[in-house]
Amino acid sequence: MGGAFLAAAVLARVGSRIGLPTIPLFILAGILLGPHTPGIVLVADPHELEMLSALGLVLLLFYLGLEFHLDDLKTGGRKMAIAGGTYLALNVGAGLGFGFALGWGTSEALVLAGVLGISSSAIVTKVLVDLGRIGNPETKPILGIIVVEDVFLALYLAALQPILSGADSLSAAAVDGGKAFGFLLLLALAARFGTRVIGRLINTRDDELLVISFLGAAVFVAGVSEWFGVADAIGAFMVGLMLGSTTSGERILKLVHPLRDAFGAIFFFAFGLSIDPGDLPTVLWPVLAAVAVTLAMNVLAGLAAAKVYAFGPQATANISTTLVARGEFALILATMAAAAGLDERLSPFIAGYVLLLAVLAPLAAGRSHWLARVLPGGRGRGKDSDSEDGAGKLPVPA
Structure with missing residues (x-):
């Protein structure tokens, strides 16, 4: 554990001196010190960090929920649904078409639709924090799209599982999907109508008790969510959404910060442990x-979302580049595909695809002004000229 933290810290410090984002460096530390590369092996079995990695994802999404206030959902629900639905239609549809074009099989194409279609909540959150864009106007649509993706994710996994397992019962898939949707609805109702009661229960002047309370609530609901077939991350997000609107919200936001950073680093490090670089050349072109x-x-998708929200070219570029990352969900699908005995090329393909986008996404998001210049209305605009979109904000440390 200590070696994992220190390796991630050393690489991130070196990278920060030359302007590299921390996420791909945390992943690189896992690759270099994992079982698939020569030299020192800190962690021989990636599953040894599975629980800590899951905690990192839970805390990243819990923090995201704290930042995403209920008022944002009340006032922008329709726009959020349109933007998120458009994003899914474009990306999942393209992923399905790409999967069929590869010719690896129908089940493989359905897996690739999810791999190419769903953004990484963890990486998107980290990018927004690292670049100091949490307060930007385009961040709310970005988070809204993530929420829509997570709702879709619960239903998609429920439908995909019987297909991969060879089950032919449509009713079983419908029951699983209904169970997941029902639990999501219950969480949404609690967030909408139970905030006052939850605020009274969580409120305390003692910081120690407050940390234990919100951490227990986030992790417990995340675990129950997974049991109902909903991604654990969305359960944690909903808890953050509830607690962020209470009188203790600001204190919780401050107290969770170091926990989020520490265990978030372990999440990306553990991601790197699962990647075998030797498998990547066989699927390079795909x-x-x-x-x-x-x-x-x-x-x-960024252009479509910007049209819904009437954003300028810089905000459009920020949306387009921030949501590019793929991560934890794609790895879950790789594990499911391997267990189902699907095409053996799927696992290295997913690993290479996710790794490349995990590196490209933070770099692209940090240089989104390059894209803004070539978008409609952006010709000749400088990096800081689109100030209403938050382009002139400088990155702040996470």
């Missing part, structure tokens, strides 16, 4: 083609 498809679809 990976590059998939990355090109994803970049194109994200630009189109």
Whole structure:
């Protein structure tokens, strides 16, 4: 554990001196010190960090929920649904078409639709924090799209599981999907109507008790969510959404910060442990083609979201580049595909695709002004000229 933290810290410190984002460096530390590369092996079995990695994801999404206030959902629900639905239609549709074009099989194409279609909540959150964009106007639509994706994710996994397992019972898939949707609805109702009661229960002047209370609530609801077939991350997000609107919200936001950073680093480190670089050359061209498809679809989705919200070119570029990352969900699908005995090329393909976008996404998001210049209305505009979109904000440390 200590070696994992220190390795991530050393690489991140070196990278920060030359302007590299921390996320790909945390991942690189996991690759270099994992079982698939020569030299020192800190962690021989990636599953040894599985619980800590899951905690990192839970805390990242819990923090995201704290920042995403209920008022944002009340006032922008329709726009959020349109933007998120458009994003999914473009990216999941392109992923399905790409999967069929590869010719690896129908089940494989359905898996690739999810791999190419769903953004990484963890990486998107980290990018927003690292670049100091939490307060930007385009961040609310970005978070809204993530929420819509997570709702879709619960239903998609429920429908995909019986297909991969060879089950032919449509009723079983419908029951699983209904159970997941029902639990999501219950969490949404609690967030909408139970905030006052929850605020009274969580409120305390003692910081120690407050930390234990919100951490227990986030992790417990995340675990129950997973049991109901909903991603644990969305359960944690909903708890953050509830607690962020209470009188203790500001204190919780401050207290969770170091926990989020520490365990978030372990999440990305553990991600790197699962990647075997030796498998990547066999799927190089499909990976590059998939990355090109994803970049194109994200630009189109960014333009569509910007039209819904009437944003300028810089905010459009921020949306397009921030949502490019793929991560934890794609790895879950890789594990499911391997267990189902699908095409053996899927696992290295997903690993290479996710790794490449995990590196590209933070770099692209930090240089989104380059894209803004070539978007409609952005010709000749400088990096800081679109101030209403938050382009002139300087990155702040997480």
